[in-house]
Amino acid sequence: MIRTPLRPLARILPARDKGENTTAIERENLRLRHEEMQDQSRQRAESRLLVLGLCFVMAYGVVAARMGLMAVSEPHEPVAAASSSVIAAQRADIVDRNGNLLATNFETHSLYAQPPHMIDPIRAARELADIFPDLEYDKLLRDFTGKRKFLWIKRTLSPEQKQAVFDIGDPGLLFGPREMRLYPNGRLAAHVLGGASFGQEGVSAAEVIGVAGVERQFNGYLTDPDNAGRPLTLSLDLTIQAASEEVLAGGMRLLNAKGATSILMDAHTGEVISVVSLPDFDPNDRPRDLVEGDASDSPLFNRALQGVYELGSTFKIFASAQALELGLVHPDTIVDANGPMRVGGHLIGEFRNKNYGELSVSDVIVRSSNRGTGRLALEIGVTRQKAFLEALGFFDPLPLEVAEARMSHPLLPKRWTDLSTVTISYGHGISTTPMHLAAGYAAIANGGHYVSPTILKQDGPQYGPRVMSERTAAQSRAMLRRVVSDPKGTASFGEVEGYAVAGKTGSADKPKRTGGYYEDKVIATFATLFPVHDPKYVLVVTMDEPSDNSGEKPRRTAGWTAVPVAAEMIRRIAPLLGLRPQVEPAELAGISLIAN
Amino acid sequence: MKPLIYMLTALAVIGLAFWAYRENYATQQALSETRELRRDIARLQTRLGVLRAEWAYLNRPERLRELADLNFETLGLLPLRPDQFGRVDQVAYPPLRRVTITDPVDVSTMEAAEE
Numbered sequence: 001m002i003r004t005p006l007r008p009l010a011r012i013l014p015a016r017d018k019g020e021n022t023t024a025i026e027r028e029n030l031r032l033r034h035e036e037m038q039d040q041s042r043q044r045a046e047s048r049l050l051v052l053g054l055c056f057v058m059a060y061g062v063v064a065a066r067m068g069l070m071a072v073s074e075p076h077e078p079v080a081a082a083s084s085s086v087i088a089a090q091r092a093d094i095v096d097r098n099g100n101l102l103a104t105n106f107e108t109h110s111l112y113a114q115p116p117h118m119i120d121p122i123r124a125a126r127e128l129a130d131i132f133p134d135l136e137y138d139k140l141l142r143d144f145t146g147k148r149k150f151l152w153i154k155r156t157l158s159p160e161q162k163q164a165v166f167d168i169g170d171p172g173l174l175f176g177p178r179e180m181r182l183y184p185n186g187r188l189a190a191h192v193l194g195g196a197s198f199g200q201e202g203v204s205a206a207e208v209i210g211v212a213g214v215e216r217q218f219n220g221y222l223t224d225p226d227n228a229g230r231p232l233t234l235s236l237d238l239t240i241q242a243a244s245e246e247v248l249a250g251g252m253r254l255l256n257a258k259g260a261t262s263i264l265m266d267a268h269t270g271e272v273i274s275v276v277s278l279p280d281f282d283p284n285d286r287p288r289d290l291v292e293g294d295a296s297d298s299p300l301f302n303r304a305l306q307g308v309y310e311l312g313s314t315f316k317i318f319a320s321a322q323a324l325e326l327g328l329v330h331p332d333t334i335v336d337a338n339g340p341m342r343v344g345g346h347l348i349g350e351f352r353n354k355n356y357g358e359l360s361v362s363d364v365i366v367r368s369s370n371r372g373t374g375r376l377a378l379e380i381g382v383t384r385q386k387a388f389l390e391a392l393g394f395f396d397p398l399p400l401e402v403a404e405a406r407m408s409h410p411l412l413p414k415r416w417t418d419l420s421t422v423t424i425s426y427g428h429g430i431s432t433t434p435m436h437l438a439a440g441y442a443a444i445a446n447g448g449h450y451v452s453p454t455i456l457k458q459d460g461p462q463y464g465p466r467v468m469s470e471r472t473a474a475q476s477r478a479m480l481r482r483v484v485s486d487p488k489g490t491a492s493f494g495e496v497e498g499y500a501v502a503g504k505t506g507s508a509d510k511p512k513r514t515g516g517y518y519e520d521k522v523i524a525t526f527a528t529l530f531p532v533h534d535p536k537y538v539l540v541v542t543m544d545e546p547s548d549n550s551g552e553k554p555r556r557t558a559g560w561t562a563v564p565v566a567a568e569m570i571r572r573i574a575p576l577l578g579l580r581p582q583v584e585p586a587e588l589a590g591i592s593l594i595a596n
Numbered sequence: 597m598k599p600l601i602y603m604l605t606a607l608a609v610i611g612l613a614f615w616a617y618r619e620n621y622a623t624q625q626a627l628s629e630t631r632e633l634r635r636d637i638a639r640l641q642t643r644l645g646v647l648r649a650e651w652a653y654l655n656r657p658e659r660l661r662e663l664a665d666l667n668f669e670t671l672g673l674l675p676l677r678p679d680q681f682g683r684v685d686q687v688a689y690p691p692l693r694r695v696t697i698t699d700p701v702d703v704s705t706m707e708a709a710e711e
Contacts, residue, residue, distance in 0.1 A: 100652065101649065101652035104652070106645070107642050184652035184656055185656045186658060187658075188658070239657065242657030242658070243675070497678065499678070571677070571678065575676040575677065575678050575680070576676060
């Protein structure tokens with residue numbers, strides 16, 4: 001570039017000649033030069049701004065384009081990330097305490113139809129009706145030839161059925177994969193497992209949801225992908241559950257009972273080892289709920305958890321235990337069981353209007369005297385009795401983790417009068433489930449701690465708050481032992497050699513729906529703990545309307561019905577529990593503190 | 597000096613491009629292998645689930661009880677009874693094997709003493 005000089009001679013010289021001021025020329029040129037420089041630098045700045053702007057536009061454009069691409073792309077799992085999680089089934093398995101499978105999933109197919117794609121709807125309908133006897137030809141034909149574009153035909157198919165449908169060869173019949181819940185043991189522990197059915201259904205998948213039992217209670221746990229591959233471990237023992245069901249079913253048949261239930265519970269951990277309720281059902285093919293009539297007539301009714309019954313004399317031990325605990329009596333204190341006894345205007349009678357006269361507290365339990373326990377209860381009083389029974393969990397629904405347990409509200413008297421205190425002391429006027437009773441007996445068995453029953457496997461004892469002293473529990477156990485071992489005891493059929501059974505019978509007349517009690521219908525209960533010198537298990541057997549017709553007159557008391565069944569059950573399951581028969585340690589004679 | 601640097605740079609770019617190209621294909625290969633393995637695992641797990649279910653079904657107590665009843669003549673299986681518990685000291689030791697002595701001299705130590 002040629003710079004214009006500030007003082008060009010060509011202009012300076014003529015200007016000098018004319019005598020003009022040459023500085024003006026210099027200034028003029030300097031101004032022009034500055035203007036030029038200004039223009040140049042503005043141009044440069046403008047182009048720089050333009051480039052910078054372009055850069056920004058491009059950068060934002062890239063970001064926007066990436067966002068758009070991400071938004072429209074199909075999501076897919078990162079394949080490259082090495083995940084250790086296995087491809088697990090939709091729903092976790094349920095296993096028993098030894099890992100035996102109780103519920104699992106099964107790959108199967110559902111069948112649906114798209115009538116517009118059908119080639120020969122008539123033939124398809126006819127052949128489908130041949131394969132599935134429960135489908136009607138007319139209805140299928142109507143659906144296939146009507147306006148419908150889509151219909152479900154079967155929720156689940158067996159492989160054979162699938163092949164048979166496949167062989168029809170109609171392109172309008174289609175299969176969708178389904179994961180089905182399978183209970184390989186059939187009826188075993190049906191009430192605990194409950195059952196499952198399909199929730200949201202789509203063509204390519206369906207949600208499996210639990211409808212009852214632990215399936216419903218633990219629906220969240222079982223469907224949580226975090227727990228994939230980790231089964232839900234129950235406290236049940238498959239073998240013992242099967243043996244209990246067999247014995248109880250046999251007993252129910254022999255004694256013409258309408259229903260029966262048994263609960264075997266670990267007295268220290270609260271684990272429910274087996275819980276049977278008969279009649280039962282197959283969870284693979286769960287029957288429908290009854291819409292009318294008595295819910296307890298349905299096989300779905302879980303007598304152990306939903307059956308709220310007056311459990312009769314089995315409650316007597318709680319009255320005597322509390323009297324011992326409060327120091328009101330000793331096991332040998334004589335109690336007046338003479339009649340007549342009037343409380344609140346009502347006569348308190350004995351079984352078959354017997355009169356036991358004067359009995360020791362121990363004998364009150366052995367002979368099962370209503371008046372004896374009633375008099376103990378009057379000494380205890382309303383407030384203390386309520387507090388004790390509440391501590392044993394008789395006032396609240398069961399804490400057991402089975403969906404039905406939430407509905408096990410015990411029935412208590414609205415006004416707890418002296419009469420209520422007396423009747424409740426022998427198990428009338430209070431209705432609880434057999435599981436409540438088992439928890440109460442567990443407290444006596446384990447030395448005085450409340451344990452809350454649980455259906456999940458535990459490690460080690462789970463003692464709750466103390467409800468009675470070790471000494472009271474031991475004295476109560478000795479009384480319960482005498483109920484079985486004493487020839488005069490009400491449960492003398494309950495003796496099982498080597499297992500030192502202790503327990504208490506209870507036979508309560510069934511209440512009529514219209515009020516009052518049936519004469520010839522009882523709930524017979526036997527609550528036991530064994531072996532008495534080192535109690536490990538609590539067993540409660542309850543039979544609904546049993547009747548032993550082998551004698552001249554039908555015998556309905558627990559001593560003739562629930563007790564032999566329970567004894568047989570202990571004989572069967574105690575060896576399976578790993579309990580070795582033992583000689584009961586003899587009572588040490590004659591060492592007692594007479595005076596200090 | 598400059599041309600050498602240019603040449604080296606160009607060579608490095610070519611080399612890196614080749615490496616990236618190979619890595620890309622190796623990754624895609626690995627990914628497809630992973631996919632295939634996952635599919636295999638899923639298939640095998642389904643199969644395992646079916647086998648486990650079948651095992652549980654075949655071992656259900658009801659069936660075992662029926663089998664025990666059916667084969668009672670050959671097996672004689674009965675439910676476990678309390679009196680079947682034994683103690684270790686009720687089990688006899690296996691009988692000692694007797695060494696048959698044919699020639700009394702064999703066991704004599706007289707020869708050894710003389711020597």
